[in-house]
Amino acid sequence: MIDSKLLRNDFPMLTNGIKMQGKPLVWLDNASTTFKPLCVLEAVSKYYTHETSNSHRGDYDLCFNMDTKIMEARKTLASLLNAEPKEIVFTAGTTMSINQVAFGYAAKYLKEGDEILLTEAEHASNVLPWYKVCEMTGAVTRFIPLTKEGRLTAENLEKTISSKTKIIAVAQVTNVLGYVTPIKELAAIAHKHGAIIVVDGAQSVPHMKIDVKDLDCDFLSMSGHKMCGPTGVGVLYGKFDLLQKTDPFMTGGGMNAKFNMCGEASYLEAPVKFEAGTLNLEGIIGLDAAVKYIMNIGLDNINEHEKALKKYAVEQLEKTGNVTIYNADSEAGIVTFNIKDVFAQDAATFLNSKGIACRSGNHCAKILNDFLGTPATVRASFYFYTTKEDIDALVDAVKHGKEFLDAYF
Amino acid sequence: MPTFELNPQMMREIIMDHYSNPRHKGVPTGEGYTKTHSSAVNCIDDIDIYLKSSNGKVVDAMWEGTACTISTASTDIVCEQCIGKDYKDSLYMIEQYLKMIDEKEYDDSVLDEAIVFMNTGKQAARIHCATMGWTAIKEMLEAEEKKGN
Known part of the structure; x- marks a missing residue:
């Protein structure tokens, strides 16, 4: 209680x-956004009043401390989802997380005729990136039928999935009807057919206990602001080997190992290879505080x-x-x-x-x-x-x- | 001034009447109509407006689509009140209406039933609904004027 x-x-x-x-x-x-507790506001404010520094390459104490804070936030988020810290990618939110999978994974591996399965209940951010992938690769989207009341069931996935299915992209909790999708069962079916399951967790992570290992989902996206955190920050969880296989869709500072004048570059490992440019540091610190607050409740x-x-x-x-x-x-x-x-x-x-x-x-x-x-x-x-x-x-x-x-x- | 006595109950009834029984809703079957589309980011409103004019006068105006009460009634009313008017009078009426919604000084003598939307500015999220039909017809009339029709 x-x-x-x-x-x-x-x-x-x-x-x-x-x-x-x-x-x-x-x-x-x-379901649209949530209010922020004082502890989150104080954490964000403290970054600007006492802790301002960029992250990466901590040659001086403030910067080193910032790197430590980011690592700590990764651990907090990992414990929220029962993931490993190296499987936590900081993004701008669910939309960016899904787009990262669409453009960095799906666009790279899908071929003409491959199938991406969605449902009619998906949010625009879990439909439109896949439409783009189809434009780019010649893959097609298909819709898994919902039950009369609007539920996605394992039975209906079984009926729809085929040998061409490569990706199943569904919300764990749909944002209009609020049904809980049986992700664990769907993941098992997906894997049996050689497909991966990409979970939109925007409406589930703030409201229920998530264990990505138990669910065995391949990717999961979430937003900070729907769980008392700041806007403009979120997470992409991915199984580490899948993250390694995924290309960053933004490149730049902080994510490369080296590059030369011949146009050659090599990138750091996941998760930092996805985090080009200066991160939303106040956001990550605020999200860390929000997740701790929520886990405490x-x-x-x-x-x-x-x-x-x-x-x-x-x-x-x-x-x-x-x-x-x-x-x-x-x-x-x-x-x-x-x-x-x-x-x-x-x-x-x-x-x-x-x-x-x-x-x-x-x-x-x-x-x-x-x-x-x-x-x-x-x-x-x-x-x-x-x-x-x-x-x-x-x-x-x-x-x-x-x-x-x-x-x- | 409007030709009816202004009281909130009457105003409600006019809005509901145009919402429940819009007079100018539908796709015209005749020829000579220009069409424009108008929709809202923040509301479900998604409508087409059809205008027929000749010799500097609005001959007919119709609309079709999905819209909330405020956009349905206000679009129906602008259609009704433009029909038979020349461009200049129509545009003057539309200008006064838009000023009223914006809570600026306006000439109420030309607004007739449209005066029922005088308080719509109180609900900021519905201002677009109350003006989308009016703005669309304004732009169509300005285009007609430019073409010299």
Whole structure:
């Protein structure tokens, strides 16, 4: 059990009396981004007030200390995922991580006619890089059918996979419906067919315990800002031998071993060969603090709290008789719904007028709306600092959904 | 000034009426229409606008697509209020409307039903929805003017 109300004291965005439209802020857009605890802000600030230096080549103490901090952050992230520190690549976030695999691995090894398997529930960042790879290599994307409720199952992967399949790229938790994908089973099927599995962990890593060794996934991407860390920093996990086989898609300082005037260059080993240029040092330090903070709360505790909130939200929203819920059964703390007879965007504007931050639209999963049979939905998403009171505010607003034009008067 | 008495209830009803029963929604079957596309990054709105004009006058205006309440109603209203007007009057009306949304001084005498969007500026995320149809028609009319049609 966690005490959300106590934890809220750690978050300036929750204690500073922030208002929207004159109403106290109710933050239900955690799948989009999360608030930052003071310990993260202090770590970032301390980098600029006490620790400023670049990393790499620590000839003097401040720089040496920075290299040590980066190494420490790699260890923290490795322990979060049960990986080895050398398997942790710092990136700008999930999008860059997936692009690194697409351009550095897939574009290098895929051939005409090879298949990349996706699902209709994927976020744009786990669709478009693969489309690019197909343009470059002549490979094709295919979609693994989802079950009626929107779940990806091992059974459906078995039906879709072929000898041409080289990559399976799927979210561990989908960002609109919030189903948990059985990655371990999918990875076993992928490997049996000689394919690799590339996991989008943007919506899973912040909310549940991940063990990449147990899952046996080949790559996994995550973002810092969705787990209380700064924006612009994230991680690509890759099995070390796969990282070694992958080309960096950016080259430059800090990642080369040597180069000459004949156009020859050799690169350092993974993970640093992927980290060209000055790293987002404040971001990495902030992410290190965020991950330590979250591990201290406990991912199992966070998961349990969100499950309870999800159940409560679905019950209360259904009780209003005024909503259609698209993912009542999914495991994650995400409720995707529409208020009856109110277009999603209008509903979100109405919620804004009540101080409630929810996302509306297609949530970057533009193919999914055909599956759901609606052009747009409203998404409320929770974190460990979300309370029943936040959900009560949402439910109360939904009850008055018919008055949505009040937002303009 | 609008020809109806202005109260919030009436304003709501006008918006809902144009949303539920848009008069100018559809793809025209006749000839002589120019078409433009308008969409939003922050909203689902994705519409085509069709304009037919001759001798410096708007003969017909229609639109088709997916849109929220505010963009549906506001686009339907701009179509309605441009039809029959010459370019100059249409463009003047559009200019006043855009000033109103921007919360600047405007001439309300030409806005008629469009006055119902006077408070839309309160919801910053929906300003684009309230103006996309209007801006599209403005650009189409300016292009027609340039061509000397």
